[in-house]
Every structure is written in C-alpha cells, then in structure tokens.
Amino acid sequence: MHHRFALLSAAAVITVTLAPASAEAHAVRPKPAQRAAADTAAERRQVLTYWTEGRMEAARPLQAPAPKTRTADEPEQGAPFAREAQAARTPGEAWTGGGAVARTTGRIFFTTATGRNSSCSGTAVTSANKSVVLTAGHCVKMNGAFHTNWVFVPGYDRGSRPFGTWPATRLLTTPQWNAREDVGFDVAAAVVAPVDGRTLVDAVGGQGVAFNQPRRQQLYAFGYPALAPYDGSKLIHCSGRAFDDFMGSDDLVLTCNMTGGSSGGPWMLNFNESTGLGTQNSVNSFKYSFAPDWMLGPYFGNEAQAVYQSAQTANAL
Template sequence: MTPSLPLLAVTALVTGLLGAPDREVSPVADVVEHVAGHAPGTYWTPQRMARAVPIGLLGDLRRITAARPGTPSILPPAAPPEPALPLIARAALPPVARAALPPAARPVLAPDHAARRSPSRTRQAAAMPPATTSGTRWAAGGSVTRTTGRVFLTLNGVDFSCSASAVRSANRDLVVTAGHCVKDGAGDWAENWTFVPGYDDGQQPYGAFPARRMFVAGPWSRSGNDDYDVGMVAVEDLAGQHLTDTVGGQPISFDPPRGHRTYGFGFPADPPYDGERLLYCAGVPHGDPQRQTRDQGLRCDLTAGASGGPWLSGFDPASGRGTLTSVSSFKYSNDHRTMYGPYFGSAVRDLFRTAERA
C-alpha cells in the first residue's frame, strides 16, 4: 500500500494500523521508499551475473499495445514503428549471444596540428578519449572507473543488469541509477539488488554493495512517468567501509543548464556489447523532438544494460570527474541512436535529499 498524500499523519496512521510499511511517501516530498530485502551472500555468483538480462522498463502485452504512437519503445521498429515501451528496456526478451566488444576509437589529429607538436605531446593527445562519440570504450582511467559500476537485481523472478554511479551524499552510501532499475513503474520493487563499483570483465575490485533502502519519485512509482525515471539506493557498508569512502563519489547537481556537453557512461550488454567493460558517449544533448518528455537526448549507440548509467557534465577526462546531471533512461522506437535522460529538477532534488538521510 502506498499512501497518496505526502502527510506525516497519514504515514503514521498507516504504520499504526499495518505495522512498519514496506513503502511510504516522504512527509516532505513526493518520494516513495522501500526497505530492501537482503539477498543471500552467495546469490550473485559469476555464472548468475553472466546470465543476467539487460534491463529497462518492464510491461506485459496489454501495456505494450496500449501505449501511444511515438512513445518510448523496447521493440525493434516496424514500418511504421509500432507503439511500445522503451527500447533500452529489453528485459522481457531472453538473453542473446554476446558479441565481441568493438575496439576503442582513437582521436586523430589534423595534419597541420600534428606537425607543430613534439612526438611526446602528440602521443599524449592521441591517448585522450574523443570529446564527441556515440559509443567508445573508456580507457582513460580516473575516478569514473571506480564510481561507475554494474547493478544486478531480480525483478518478477528474473535476474537483470543495469548501470549506476556512486555519488557524494551525507550518508556516504548512495547510488543513483534509473527508476526502472529499482522499481517496475507502478509494479514491483527489485530484489537481490547489488551494486558492483569498478566492474571490469567480471572483476569486482571493490566488492559488491547490497541495497538497504530504495527510493523513487512518486510519479515514477504511480505511473512510470519517464520524466521521473530516477532511482536512488542507499547500500550497506562493506566490511565496515562506506561506499564513497571506498570508491569516491561524483557530485550531483539540480536544475542544470540545458545543452551543455555531457558524457554518458554505462555497461551495455546487448550486441555488439557484452556488459563486461565501461563504455561512454559524449556530445551536446538536445530536447525531446517528440515532445513526450522533458528529457534530453544524447547521440549514443549504447544498448540495453546501460540503463541507469551516469551522465556527467563539466567532465574532466584527465581526472574522470564530473557532475551527475542525468542517467540513461530510454530510446524511441524510430531513433535507436539517441539515448534520453531525465532532467534533474526539483523532484530529483527532493529524492536525493530524502535518500541521502537514509
């Protein structure tokens, strides 16, 4: 049961009648909270992680066929595109064979620039990642390789994977991801939710942090509104160490200016990617041409499994640090090359302020 009014008195009444609530609306904001159940310590074996399906929005055939034309889709486009759910979410489909990861793209200096530089400076410039790309392996290292990780979870009895980021917070335990990587819209909450920061080719250099409390905005919980597709999870300490004490955390910002260069990171797991390495997109985002959401779109070929990965503005490739201003959310059925992310406005600020106190 989820109270519809964000009033402390209503929450207290429900608590008194029903005991400690599984979900509750924050008395200071439209935030819905869930106490996470702990997965057995042996649940996420390497074999189970390898079989996890890349996740997105979940839905049955009634929801798929009832969606409006032009809304986000998980299905391949037809001619004309069929109305459906978000493409980034192929959670209802069976796992597919993993293809080899394409090699990282390398920037090329224009001949007149290269001729004026010493060999050492040319090598340094060539090693820097491109500032505009629709999908490249991140090989420059830095903080982002520690703070970004994969999420493994169970929803409706199926094991899935997403992407997420550790962020600076008062409790030093907060992870930000997509709402659909935490809760199936108006449906169920995720179980066995675990964050693996710094994941790389099956390696877990900093361990795995299980969820203790989960948070989504009210509009996401009630109707799966894509404008609010953001989830925040407070995780357990690991061996007495807080998450951000171990791996650091990216700062988060709200009401950011639109149209500024952004780097989006994640672990895409549908071909041609296999979910084993950190990839990124970079460019200048634009508004939603479909005018279905307030989201921004970024040219990006990353596939399902990148859901929930951080979008970092003011990003410094040398240090791997930036400011979290969105997360990967969905793609439209008639535009597979643009990833959309929700705008971090006042609702996401309220979500963060509630979650960082957990």
C-alpha cells in the same frame, strides 16, 4: 506507435547540489517512494551469496514500458529526425582513461518480481551518509513492483569486482515513476550498506550531483551496455551536447548507441577526462525504436533532488 526500450573514486568530489533559480523550483519537493531492501545482516548475506559470477553473467537488461507522452496517431512526424539521428551515428567507446569514473560507475544486478535476473548501471555520488547510488527508476522498480536481490558492483571489469559487491538496504524513486512509470521521472537511488566497515564513498569515492541546471549542455554519458554489440563486460562512454526531445517529453537527448544494461549510468557535466570527476546531471533512461542512436535521460529537477536528499539522510544499516 513509437516504442521505446530501456538501456536499459579514490578521491571524493564535493557534492554540488545547486540552489534552483526560479520561484517554481523553490516549491516543496515531492516525497519519494521508498522501500526497504536487504536491511538486516542476514538478508545481506543471503543477497551476496545469491550473486554468483554465473548469475551476474547470465543477467539480461529489462524491456521498459513505452512512453506515455505520445499517442498511436502521432508517429510520422519523427521520421525525418530519425534519419538525422542515423546520419549522426557516433558509437559508444570503451572508457580507457581510468580515474574516478572507472571506480564510481558500476553495474547493478537485481531480481524482478517475475524472478528474472537483470542488470543496469549506476554511480556512487557524494552524500551525507557516503552510501548513495544514483540510477534509473526502472532499475529499482518496474511493472508495479520493486526489485529484490539488489546490489551495486563499482568498477566492474570483465567479471572482476575490484571494489566488492554492495547490497542495497533501501530503494527510492520519484512519485511519478512509482505511480505510473512516467519516463520523464525515471530516476532512483539506492542506499547501500557498508562493506568490511567502509562506506561506499570511502571505498571508491563519489561524483558530484546537481539539479535544476540549464539544458543543452556538453555532457558525458557512461554505462555498462549488455546487449549487442556490447556484452556488459566493460565501461562504455559517449559525449556530446544534449538537445531537447522533440517527441514531447521533458527529457534531454544525447547521440549515443549504448544498449540495454546502460540504464541508470551517469550523465556528467564539467567532466574532467584527466581526473575522471564530474557532476552528475541525468541518467541513461530509454531509446525510441525509430532512433536507436539517441539516448534519452530525465531532467534532474526537484523530483530527482528529493530522491537524492532522502537517500543521503537515510541510515545505511
């Protein structure tokens, strides 16, 4: 069987939530699964106290469940493609360009139902409530349970938290991830409470976001990989033209060697290296074990849009 593992701004940009072109895309969007997080002031204080520097440094990425899109008797057809992926190896590099992406992208920390402290990545996006972080589904819920102690640290840099720590008041994911952890719908959002009277987007800015876009476009991926050869200390990026997953999922694929901890980091369309602004169109989701230089990300369709819309209209307190 093929296994997969999780990878696991000062100026805001106008949110781009483009209208879908097809009749199918106009269908009623499925209702996301939601759960309250630290929705009282006392709970938020407790979460902020919990996340000491030591606990953040000790947090380790999750091992996500295997995809349900293939069966055990279908492994060998991927072998030639695995060799191609190795030949096309393009390591992720530290992002040194600054700009909005260095403020809007951050690390996510949480505690699983088994008591394990773990990390992912996420992005502040423009939204009606200025309080939405987009990430991967397994970064809010896994093995049937929502995570707790959930916080977002934008601009994390070698242990520094230049823009503070933002506790979630609500977690949302697609019904497909909620029900069966379907990797094709590994998308989630968190609504975070204001810090010192300021919303997240007021503090760090926000990236645009778009849904039902054409496939196979040029994309930039960002995240905080925390497994070797990375250590979660800084923002890493990859770029290239996305291609389709031949293994049977509806996901997009980028050649990128980011590792666990980068899960939930943004994939950007129309990314401007000078300003650090782009339009989010997927997230780092998982890798097949036979192709460690392939990063897969879910297609942002109606389900992802429904998660975003529900999150941006939620009360941040």
